Amino acid sequence: MYTKTAKTSNQTPFPLIMQTILVTPALAYMPSYLDALREGHRLGAATVKTPEDIAKIESDPQAFLDDLLGPKPATRINELGKEVERVPQSMVWLVENGVFVGDAGIRHKLTPELEISGGHIGYGVRPSFQGKGYATDLLRHCLIWVREHLNLDRVMLTCRTDNEASARVIEKNGGALIDITPHPYTTGMTQKRYWVAVPVK
Numbered sequence: 001m002y003t004k005t006a007k008t009s010n011q012t013p014f015p016l017i018m019q020t021i022l023v024t025p026a027l028a029y030m031p032s033y034l035d036a037l038r039e040g041h042r043l044g045a046a047t048v049k050t051p052e053d054i055a056k057i058e059s060d061p062q063a064f065l066d067d068l069l070g071p072k073p074a075t076r077i078n079e080l081g082k083e084v085e086r087v088p089q090s091m092v093w094l095v096e097n098g099v100f101v102g103d104a105g106i107r108h109k110l111t112p113e114l115e116i117s118g119g120h121i122g123y124g125v126r127p128s129f130q131g132k133g134y135a136t137d138l139l140r141h142c143l144i145w146v147r148e149h150l151n152l153d154r155v156m157l158t159c160r161t162d163n164e165a166s167a168r169v170i171e172k173n174g175g176a177l178i179d180i181t182p183h184p185y186t187t188g189m190t191q192k193r194y195w196v197a198v199p200v201k
């Protein structure tokens with residue numbers, strides 16, 4: 001459980017008790033996941049789903065989950081059109097009281113391409129839950145997941161320099177800035193790369 005103290009301009013601070021858990025994506029959460037997509041939810045650098053995409057998912061949610069969680073080809077085409085290694089990736093959803101809040105993709109190892117941009121973990125929080133500390137909580141859960149499932153003592157995270165919220169999320173989880181480099185896929189944009197230590201038990 002994670003406690004965040006929130007304060008609005010004319011109120012005294014009050015505690016917000018988060019009762020979030022990390023789950024494997026499952027049918028039980030699909031109605032709220034679809035609501036999140038309709039709000040414009042996206043994971044990391046992914047684009048927002050179109051109404052057509054959403055209708056397809058809604059028509060066969062099990063097929064969507066099978067595709068999300070199922071085996072993948074050994075390679076993928078990256079943002080520059082180059083065929084590169086695809087590493088194993090675990091998809092996790094943050095839920096609260098059975099409602100989908102956000103998601104993350106945890107890549108089990110780095111490749112030269114992921115070291116340039118992408119790192120180990122990509123994440124997103126649905127718009128109606130943003131600004132309340134959920135992404136900070138989601139990354140904290142992910143670091144614990146890494147501790148429990150992967151033999152890593154630190155993970156790399158990257159974010160565009162104009163994504164100040166994501167940089168805060170990483171820094172609040174102990175991120176140490178490695179460098180600021182030109183973004184490889186967006187002309188004129190820069191990105192921040194961080195190491196984040198995996199917490200010890």
Ligand SMILES: CC(C)(COP(=O)(O)OP(=O)(O)OC[C@H]1O[C@@H](n2cnc3c(N)ncnc32)[C@H](O)[C@@H]1OP(=O)(O)O)[C@@H](O)C(=O)NCCC(=O)NCCS
Pocket residue numbers: 042043044045122123124125126129130131132133134135136137158159160163164165166168169
């Ligand atoms: C980035 C994202 C995950 C943040 O989610 P969130 O739940 O709103 O984040 P949190 O509530 O945990 O807030 C994190 C911090 O960012 C700050 N923040 C939020 N919006 C901000 C903004 N526009 N500018 C600067 N700081 C901002 C918050 O104040 C908070 O810091 P604080 O606790 O010191 O006040 C969410 O906006 C999102 O899903 N965006 C789309 C996908 C994406 O960009 N993923 C990350 C790719 S690297």
